[in-house]
Amino acid sequence: MMYINNMKLTLQIKLLPSNEQAKSLLTTLKEANVACNQISDVIWQKKVFNQFKVHHLVYHNLKKATRLSAQILIRCISKVIDTYKLDKKVQRRFRPLGAITYDTRILSYNIGKQITSIWSVDGRLKIPFVCHNPKYFPYIKGEADLVYKKGKFYLFQTVEVPEDDVKDIEEFIGVDFGIINLATTSDGNKFSGKAVDNVRQKITKLKRALQKRGSKSAKRHLKKLSGKERRFKKNINHIISKQIVQLTKDTSKGIALENLKGFKVTVRKAQREQFGKWAFNELRNFIAYKAKLNGIPVVFVDPRNTSRTCSRCGHISKSNRKTQSKFVCVQCGFSLNADLNAAINIASRASVNKPIAVHPPVVMTPSLGTASHLL
Numbered sequence: 001m002m003y004i005n006n007m008k009l010t011l012q013i014k015l016l017p018s019n020e021q022a023k024s025l026l027t028t029l030k031e032a033n034v035a036c037n038q039i040s041d042v043i044w045q046k047k048v049f050n051q052f053k054v055h056h057l058v059y060h061n062l063k064k065a066t067r068l069s070a071q072i073l074i075r076c077i078s079k080v081i082d083t084y085k086l087d088k089k090v091q092r093r094f095r096p097l098g099a100i101t102y103d104t105r106i107l108s109y110n111i112g113k114q115i116t117s118i119w120s121v122d123g124r125l126k127i128p129f130v131c132h133n134p135k136y137f138p139y140i141k142g143e144a145d146l147v148y149k150k151g152k153f154y155l156f157q158t159v160e161v162p163e164d165d166v167k168d169i170e171e172f173i174g175v176d177f178g179i180i181n182l183a184t185t186s187d188g189n190k191f192s193g194k195a196v197d198n199v200r201q202k203i204t205k206l207k208r209a210l211q212k213r214g215s216k217s218a219k220r221h222l223k224k225l226s227g228k229e230r231r232f233k234k235n236i237n238h239i240i241s242k243q244i245v246q247l248t249k250d251t252s253k254g255i256a257l258e259n260l261k262g263f264k265v266t267v268r269k270a271q272r273e274q275f276g277k278w279a280f281n282e283l284r285n286f287i288a289y290k291a292k293l294n295g296i297p298v299v300f301v302d303p304r305n306t307s308r309t310c311s312r313c314g315h316i317s318k319s320n321r322k323t324q325s326k327f328v329c330v331q332c333g334f335s336l337n338a339d340l341n342a343a344i345n346i347a348s349r350a351s352v353n354k355p356i357a358v359h360p361p362v363v364m365t366p367s368l369g370t371a372s373h374l375l
């Protein structure tokens with residue numbers, strides 16, 4: 001069994017600065033990014049990529065030449081060094097208003113009054129803020145990025161949420177992923193992939209037309225399109241995961257998902273191309289983390305043959321799967337929607353495996369393996 005005690009999430013906090021405060025924040029971002037570019041110049045010219053050496057080369061000059069605090073400068077140095085970690089062959093440039101990182105020495109919160117105290121080149125600023133998830137405030141920990149986006153300032157604050165004690169869960173709701181239904185739960189809820197498919201078809205058509213043109217502006221449009229598609233799927237994943245967690249919340253059941261290793265196997269090639277492997281992984285991760293936040297245990301089970309196994313008699317055969325949507329057992333004749341049959345198998349594997357988490361070992365079916373664990 002593997003337990004993770006804390007979950008790291010990012011809390012989006014919107015700052016509500018006065019005009020003057022906004023100016024100070026902008027100046028701070030600008031000065032920090034100018035410094036980042038200067039650090040990058042030095043790294044590039046001297047071909048020095050080691051934190052300690054770079055610090056030695058740039059820190060004192062920058063401290064003298066800028067109004068940036070020691071803490072911000074140290075953050076800037078690490079930021080620039082990090083960008084060279086992947087590739088040392090291209091010199092890095094930083095956007096004039098790119099995000100900068102704060103830690104507790106230069107940023108604090110008054111939760112009750114909803115005010116942050118944030119360092120700027122013009123001194124500490126007390127800025128009101130809003131946040132839609134105040135329940136996470138007690139868990140604020142570590143760094144935050146100050147981000148300027150479409151004329152607004154945000155803090156992307158790291159929070160570490162402790163995992164609730166695992167409840168004594170007897171039953172699990174299994175979730176199966178597919179294309180016709182992006183998700184099917186073992187208690188019969190279906191989340192259609194139709195909207196996704198319509199948008200995908202539209203986008204594919206557009207993409208083809210643009211690819212044919214091949215012009216510069218066509219390429220720009222293609223890039224925009226793939227961003228749009230990504231955001232659309234992400235939104236769908238948020239909606240579905242939220243609903244599944246909501247539906248489970250009141251049942252005092254846990255959620256069972258297929259573990260990642262076999263996930264690649266079960267989401268077949270054609271399906272991966274339609275919704276995208278990353279999108280299924282994202283959906284799966286969204287369900288897992290939203291469940292955790294609501295104190296719902298999540299169990300990952302061995303995914304082998306979940307779609308070929310009869311959920312009534314346990315018979316495993318390729319020919320059980322008559323069509324994409326229909327399951328008919330060749331042994332006992334049991335027939336059911338194929339996604340639902342798979343979801344029930346996932347749920348029952350969790351129930352079989354689960355007692356190891358809470359009680360001494362009970363029943364273990366050898367073919368199920370011991371791969372299941374609590375996240």
Ligand SMILES: [Zn+2]
Pocket residue numbers: 310311312313314315329330331332333334
């Ligand atoms: Zn059967």
